[in-house]
Amino acid sequence: MTERDGTLDGVHRRNLSKLLGLVHLDGPLSRARLTTLTGLNRSTVAALAGELVDLGLVVERAPDPTNRVGRPSPVIAADPRVLALAVNPEVDAVTIAAVALDGSVARRERVEVDHLLAPDEVAALVAATLERWRSSHLQSSRFLAVGLAVPGLVRASDGMVRLAPHLGWADAPIRTLVEQATQLPVTVGNDASLGAVAEHLFGAGRDVDDLVYLNGGASGIGGGIVLGGRLVGGAGGYAGEFGQNRPGIALTADRRADGGVLEDEVSRARLLEVAGLTTADEPTLAAALADSIRPGVAQELARQRRILATALANAVNALNPSLVVLGGFLATVADSDLAALEAEVAEQAMPAAFEQLAIRTAALGEDRLMIGAAEAAFSSLLADPLAGLPIGPVHEQR
Amino acid sequence: MTERDGTLDGVHRRNLSKLLGLVHLDGPLSRARLTTLTGLNRSTVAALAGELVDLGLVVERAPDPTNRVGRPSPVIAADPRVLALAVNPEVDAVTIAAVALDGSVARRERVEVDHLLAPDEVAALVAATLERWRSSHLQSSRFLAVGLAVPGLVRASDGMVRLAPHLGWADAPIRTLVEQATQLPVTVGNDASLGAVAEHLFGAGRDVDDLVYLNGGASGIGGGIVLGGRLVGGAGGYAGEFGQNRPGIALTADRRADGGVLEDEVSRARLLEVAGLTTADEPTLAAALADSIRPGVAQELARQRRILATALANAVNALNPSLVVLGGFLATVADSDLAALEAEVAEQAMPAAFEQLAIRTAALGEDRLMIGAAEAAFSSLLADPLAGLPIGPVHEQR
DNA sequence: TCACATTTGGGGTCAAGGGCAACATATTCG
DNA sequence: CGAATATGTTGCCCTTGACCCCAAATGTGA
Structure with missing residues (x-):
């Protein structure tokens, strides 16, 4: 694979890959559109598309009825089979x-x-x-x-x-x-x-090449990093474990866990506790927290938000992403007061890094x-x- | 550039680039060695090398006298002019x-x-x-x-x-x-x-594709991240500013600065202070700290080391590098007790991420x-x- | 209403260029 | 002198790209 890189059919393979990647990510595309997107010659695109059809990877169907002048162009789509x-x-x-x-x-x-x-x-x-x-x-x-x-x-x-x-x-x-x-x-x-890859390609991070994804699950906080459009694995592939990080906690009153590990301080279990629940799925928990008049609910949300903000600011300073995507109960924590979270991150992140930053909740569901x-x-x-x-x-x- | 990717001379350009990159990074190489390293055909390598010579980018010189059987192969080297x-x-x-x-x-x-x-x-x-x-x-x-x-x-x-x-x-x-x-x-x-790039290509990080570099200077702590062999820039190119991060500080007695920013807690100025110096270059400071019997020197080094360890562990959990390179006064802090630093990082980083990790001081000088x-x-x-x-x-x- | 111009794009053929295989040759050691 | 290693050269193959012609849609004027 790495050997066949500088050779002729290396080009061919890359072109096939490019075409397949386009129809995979962007959905059905006309052949004419593919020629402009790839910069390749029409004849070349036609040949490549035919080859992909023969491989059973894409299907070529009749042109979409477009009400424009000119000969309609056949549509290439990834084969749903x-x-x-x-x-x-x-x-x-x-x-x-x-x-x-x-x-x-x-x-x-x-x-x-x-x-x-x-x-x-x-x-x-x-x-x-x-x-x-x-x-x-x-x-x-x-x-x-x-x-x-x-x-x-x-x-x-x-x-x-x-x-x-x-x-x-x-x-x-x-x-x-x-x-x-x-x-x-x-x-x-x-x-x-x-999950980070999915959000990057099809969710909240479409068209964003540098993002940090953090997911709050029942058992902790996991994450994924996409930089330059590629998933960051690190030496062993373990990259993204923000949950084990120890962010600074400005207010000593905010400390709960001994080690100060993020996923011990910012946790679903603590949210369930203040909501008076023992178990709940994510929407239920979110609704319970929003409606609750129990004492301590707002305080706990604010506490977790403050700590989360420091962890996010640390990641932003180190990686300068253009987007942070929050999923799971972290989306709930963020949604409780998104403006406050952003303000707290802004305060602790470098201004230059923060000015290009957006914080969003995950777009993809289950x-x-x-x-x-x-x-x-x-x-x-x-x-x-x-x-x-x-x-x-x-x-x-x- | 991006357009000419799938085309014929795209291959040619990539091959030229590969050859030039090899002689640039690995030093003079025989043409035979280049053929095996690139996986290209001998004829192709000869043509490419000739082209690079014509471009004035490399020089081709007589074979090195090797005491082995076989016809000697001409040596290609980057042109020092x-x-x-x-x-x-x-x-x-x-x-x-x-x-x-x-x-x-x-x-x-x-x-x-x-x-x-x-x-x-x-x-x-x-x-x-x-x-x-x-x-x-x-x-x-x-x-x-x-x-x-x-x-x-x-x-x-x-x-x-x-x-x-x-x-x-x-x-x-x-x-x-x-x-x-x-x-x-x-x-x-x-x-x-x-600096991270230099250490990656020519210094302590040769042959390492995933590293985090932290440099302690007079005015703060800067850093650079190389992942997958590429410098990580982030959305705006500001990535690597670990100095502005807020790591958790386990012992409240260790806190000095108000915001808890790394470069306020771990700083050259504080080291100069405990050493009783007002100004010094790096070797002088290191020597002074090593020889000093002043009270507080060892304590301050240990304090800074503990906080640095948490910051490093955070980076290791997030990025899973195989190497952390420390430069400037951070090298001094690390060298004061490297084993202790490693132990403290090990304690706070995920075991799986730590087991592939090495911590070294910068190899390149000025x-x-x-x-x-x-x-x-x-x-x-x-x-x-x-x-x-x-x-x-x-x-x-x- | 129908012929015709206009626009957009497919099909097919041929040329160009880059890399590769094959054969012949050169250099060193034992 | 043979074995081992590596170069040089020539012809071929393969892929892309340019060119010419044709196809399919819309718009227009007699």
Whole structure:
């Protein structure tokens, strides 16, 4: 792959990749539009598109009725029958989805579990689901890859889950297990990192190349960093674990936890407590907090917001992103008084860095992790459409 | 540039760039070695090398006498007559150097100044020095570009210095000024960011693709981040300002400054104070601290080390680098008890992230900023050797 | 209403340019 | 002199791009 870079078909592969990436991210595009976007010759685009059609990756359909002068241009779209299987194992359930190359979620299933699943149990469940879906109404489709979003530390090099405390996994070779069970290429990523990718490509961070994503979950705070349009992994792929950071806490009265770790100070559990709840999903918690007249609710929200602001300012100073995306209960904390949060960040961040900064809450809903995991699964295909196609060109029968 | 990407000569340009980059970074290489490193065909490498020779960017010399079997292979080396002018304006002096494409510093001059220079004064000084050097013994060389390392916030898009408090600059269009004065393309960067680049390419961070660099100077703490082998700029190019961060301070007794900003807590001024000095250069301060039996010296070093450890752990959790490089007085603080610093970082960083981490002090001396600035100045040439050559191909006369 | 101009874009052919394979040759060591 | 390593040269292949012609839509005037 890295060897074939300076050669002729390197160009060809890159062009195929560029075309496929465009229709994947921007949706259906006319061939004429593709020529202008790629800067390539019409003939070249036509040839490339034809090749992608032969590979079964895109479909070419009749021109959209446009009320303009001139010959209509055929529309190229990602083939919705090209699927990735996205998997998110969690404490109480495993969510599995079939995500198409056009970004749509073709099917989605949440399998509740009564005990913590071991890695091999997850692999078996994934394989069984895959088999079931293949033989049901997704027959005309083909699954090219599997992507897992795991709540824990994932080593990028080999897809090993180093530590996933809530799942009870340590050094779990989940990639190998799922690969053996499904006979498909598997990618594994940290859930928050994949959420960051999803928000970057399809959510609040569209058209933004430098963003920090922070997600507040039941078990802590995870994050992902996109800089220059690329997910930042770091040396081992563990980057983005802001939850373990120790931000400065200006008011000693604001301290709760001993170590001063962000996810101990800013936590869903503390919000549930002041709301007088024991368990709730995110909208319920948000509503309860908004409506509550209980003493301490506003104070606790403000306290967590102050600490969050310092953590965000630290990240902004270090990374100078143009966007911070907050998800999960952090969105709830932010929404409780967005102006105050922004003011507190502005106070602690460098002015030059803050002036380009926007703070938004996550735009994607529950599909976020599925889309992020599928994106990771598709990434090698998108980078080089000719490599790694398991079954080779698809010859249409007519 | 972005348009010519998928085309034929895009390959050619990339291959030229790859070859030039290799001899630039790794020093002289035999043509045979280049073929294996690039993965290209021998014929191709020969043609490319010849082209670079014609462009006056590399020289091809007789094979090194190697005592091995086989035909000797000609050696390709970056042409030492290709120069960039590196400039570092500081409070008390302006340092200017001629840095060659092979990494050597051909000439270096420190111009002491008796008042803070305004941006246009710096531009005039640079132009005058350039003229002087051109007409003296650097006649056979040619200056291709100018790189400035500025102690302040530099907007990447247009080389505007947004704020350089110690120079007294605000919104100074230094790039335009120097470009007009010298008639050369100019790049401007933050001094610490360029130091990070230099350490990454030629110093303690060779062969390391993910590093965080922190430099302790008289006026504060600056930093630079290299991830995936690339300098991280962020949206505006201001990334790396760790000095403005607020790390958690575990012991309330350790707090000194009100805001809790890193560079107020961990500062050279406080070290000078406990050492009983008013002013000193870095080696003097380090020696004084090491020899001192004054009360409080060890305590202050330990205090600063504890806070620095938290700041480093925060960076490690967020970015998962494989190396942290400490320069300036931070190297002094670290060297006072490196094992303790490592232990304190280990305690506060995620184990998975810490296990791949090394903490080192900067390897490059005073030339660091010159090399970093020159690297930035050369970057466009290295990225595309055919573009931006001001005077076109050099035709050798024989 | 119908022919015709205008505009936009597809199809096909051929040329150009860059990299590669193959064959022949050169240089050093044992 | 043979083995090993590496260069030089020539012809070929492959991909892109330019060119010419045609196709499909809209608008217009007799």
